[in-house]
Every structure is written in C-alpha cells, then in structure tokens.
Amino acid sequence: MNxxxxxxxxxxxxxxxKLAGLLVPTDALEKPLVRRLAALLPVALLAALTAQQTFADGHALLLDARVAGLAAAVVALILRAPFLLVVAAAVVVTAGVRAMGG
Structure with missing residues (x-):
C-alpha cells in the first residue's frame, strides 16, 4: 500500500x-533577471549532473574511465568539434580506458 x-x-x-508554473504572472517572467536565470539554469543543472555522474560513486569520490572520457569531450569541445563527434570521442576514450583495465 505504501x-x-x-x-x-x-x-x-x-x-x-506544473500548475504553479502556469500560475506565475506574465509580468514576472518578463523581468531581465528572470530571463537571464532561466537561460543559465539548464547549463548549471547539466554541469552538476555531469560532475555527479562522473566523479561520484555513492558518497565517495571516484576517478575511473569516465574521467578520461569527460576529458576527451572537453578537448573536443575546445577544438569546436560537432556535438556528435564530442559524444563519440567521450565514448571511444571511455571504452578504450576500460578495455585496458582502467
């Protein structure tokens, strides 16, 4: 039953x-600060989720193949690679490090 x-x-x-979001007055949503926060919030949430999934295992810090994959993705982003290539680089490097026993 629980x-x-x-x-x-x-x-x-x-x-x-959902209802609370629909009841917010339109005037409140048009303020520059609210617009700026709404634009930045998804980026902050994605960064936090990526960091938690990459470096954490329960309550412990964990450095494994995922860190190498994230580093490869960062390098690909710095080189302005297309998003699909960024994801592919991360996957290939992570799989390679895991295959080598890392």
Whole structure:
C-alpha cells in the first residue's frame, strides 16, 4: 500500500509543480533577471549532473574511465568539434580506458 501512496504523492507533486508554473504572472517572467536565470539554469543543472555522474560513486569520490572520457569531450569541445563527434570521442576514450583495465 505504501507504494501506491508514494505514486499518488509523486503524481500530485508533479501536477502541482506544473500548475504553479502556469500560475506565475506574465509580468514576472518578463523581468531581465528572470530571463537571464532561466537561460543559465539548464547549463548549471547539466554541469552538476555531469560532475555527479562522473566523479561520484555513492558518497565517495571516484576517478575511473569516465574521467578520461569527460576529458576527451572537453578537448573536443575546445577544438569546436560537432556535438556528435564530442559524444563519440567521450565514448571511444571511455571504452578504450576500460578495455585496458582502467
């Protein structure tokens, strides 16, 4: 029964968050600060998610093949490679390091 309570609470929470976003007055969304924050927030969230997935394993810092893949992606970005090539470089380097036992 607890599972269904959790599912119901999650569904209600998602609906309430969506409704809260729709109820924000248009004037509040037109302010320059809000527009700037809305533009920067996805970048910050993606960076935080990438860092957490790359360097963390539970509560411990972990340096493994994912770090090498991220470094390869950064180098590809610095060289202004297309996004698909950036992802491919990260995948190939990560797989290569793992294949070598790293």
């Amino acid at each position: 599972t269904w309570i959790a599912i119901g609470a999650t569904a209600f929470g998602c609906y309430a968050a």
